[in-house]
Amino acid sequence: MIRVFSLLLLYQFAGELAVRLTGLPVPGPVAGMVFLLAALAIRGRVDEEFKNGTGLLLHHLSLFFVPAGVGVIAHLSRIADEWLPITLSILISTFAGMAVTVWVLKAMTAGQRPAGKTK
Numbered sequence: 603m604i605r606v607f608s609l610l611l612l613y614q615f616a617g618e619l620a621v622r623l624t625g626l627p628v629p630g631p632v633a634g635m636v637f638l639l640a641a642l643a644i645r646g647r648v649d650e651e652f653k654n655g656t657g658l659l660l661h662h663l664s665l666f667f668v669p670a671g672v673g674v675i676a677h678l679s680r681i682a683d684e685w686l687p688i689t690l691s692i693l694i695s696t697f698a699g700m701a702v703t704v705w706v707l708k709a710m711t712a713g714q715r716p717a718g719k720t721k
Contacts, residue, residue: 605654613638 617634620626626633642648672683681688 603651603655603658606652609652610656610659611637611639 607609614631614634616637617632620633620637621630623629
């Protein structure tokens with residue numbers, strides 16, 4: 603388990619380092635996840651130990667929302683002052699994300715037969 607968490611932290615560190623050295627406009631942990639995805643794709647498989655360790659993290663994913671909730675409470679007055687742009691950005695990004703998901707799904711399933719059709 604410690605090996606899995608260490609590996610995840612190592613990829614996060616690599617992402618932070620890459621972002622700081624290159625000045626990319628993405629968060630370091632996101633770059634680290636891209637590095638991890640590339641490593642897993644190159645390797646072609648995921649070890650059972652890694653599946654179990656990351657599964658444990660996913661099982662307790664709700665705990666990762668506690669700091670975000672604390673941040674919201676700590677900045678409640680700012681959120682109250684800027685509720686309109688926050689609300690608009692949440693709505694626009696939600697619908698944009700849904701639209702991109704639909705577009706990608708349609709592109710990926712283009713040319714496939716519907717389920718149940720034999721000919």
